[in-house]
Amino acid sequence: MLLLALDTATPAVTAALHDGTSVVAAHSQVDARRHGELLLPAVDRVLTEAGLRLDAVTGVVVGVGPGPYTGLRVGLMTADTFGLALGVPVYGLCTLDGLAYAAGGEAGIEGPFVVATDARRKEVYWARYADSRTRLTEPAVDRPGELDIGGLPAVGAGALLYPDTFPDAREPEHVSAASLASLAAERLAAGEELEAPRPLYLRRPDAQVPKNYKVVTPK
Known part of the structure; x- marks a missing residue:
C-alpha cells in the first residue's frame, strides 16, 4: 500500500505519503490564496523525499472539507485527476x-x-x-x-x-495530510469503507451569477 494524501480545505496546502505502516514523507505550507499554485509542488516534494515515483501510489486520500469553495475544489479535482490517471481508488475523509x-x-x-x-x-x-x-x-x-x-x-x-x-x-491549527493518511490507512486496514471524494461545502459559494443582466444592443 502507498497512499497519497492531499488537503486544501484550510489555509494549509498539505500532502503526504503513507506506506500502510507509517508516514514516509509529508509537507505542509500555509497560504490561503495559493492552493492551486502550491499543491502539485508539495506532491512532487513528498515523492522526491520518499524516493518514489507517482506511479507507485496505490490509492489517493483527499480531505473533503468542510471548507471554502475555491480552495476545497483544488484538492478534490487534483485527487480525482490522479485517480483517473493512475487507475487507483480515491478516498474521501472529513477534514x-x-x-x-x-x-x-x-x-x-x-x-x-x-x-x-x-x-x-x-x-x-x-x-x-x-x-x-x-x-x-x-x-x-x-x-x-x-x-x-x-x-x-x-x-x-x-x-x-x-x-x-x-x-x-x-494546537493543531490546521489539518495535515499526514494525519489524514494515517487515519485512512488505519480505517482501510480495519476493513472500513471510506467516504466518497465529494466536497462538503455546507453553504453556497461566495461567487454568484448576477440575477439581472444588462442588455446590450448593437448600434
Whole structure:
C-alpha cells in the first residue's frame, strides 16, 4: 500500500505519503490564496523525499472539507485527476476528522473535545468528538457566539480565533495530510469503507451569477 494524501480545505496546502505502516514523507505550507499554485509542488516534494515515483501510489486520500469553495475544489479535482490517471481508488475523509486524529497526538486530548476551523464571515466549521477517532455530530457551520460547547477542549484555527467560545483552544491549527493518511490507512486496514471524494461545502459559494443582466444592443 502507498497512499497519497492531499488537503486544501484550510489555509494549509498539505500532502503526504503513507506506506500502510507509517508516514514516509509529508509537507505542509500555509497560504490561503495559493492552493492551486502550491499543491502539485508539495506532491512532487513528498515523492522526491520518499524516493518514489507517482506511479507507485496505490490509492489517493483527499480531505473533503468542510471548507471554502475555491480552495476545497483544488484538492478534490487534483485527487480525482490522479485517480483517473493512475487507475487507483480515491478516498474521501472529513477534514475535521483529520484534525481530530491529530489532536490525540499533538494536543494529547483523550476525552470529548471539539474541532473548529475558520469558515470566514465570522463563522466556524465544527463538530464534536468522543475521542480522536469518533465523531459524535455531523459537521456544521455556525457563528461562535451561538455555540455552547460546555467548556470542552477544542482544536483548530476556528477555536483559536474565538477564545470566548473556545476557552480551552489548542494546537493543531490546521489539518495535515499526514494525519489524514494515517487515519485512512488505519480505517482501510480495519476493513472500513471510506467516504466518497465529494466536497462538503455546507453553504453556497461566495461567487454568484448576477440575477439581472444588462442588455446590450448593437448600434
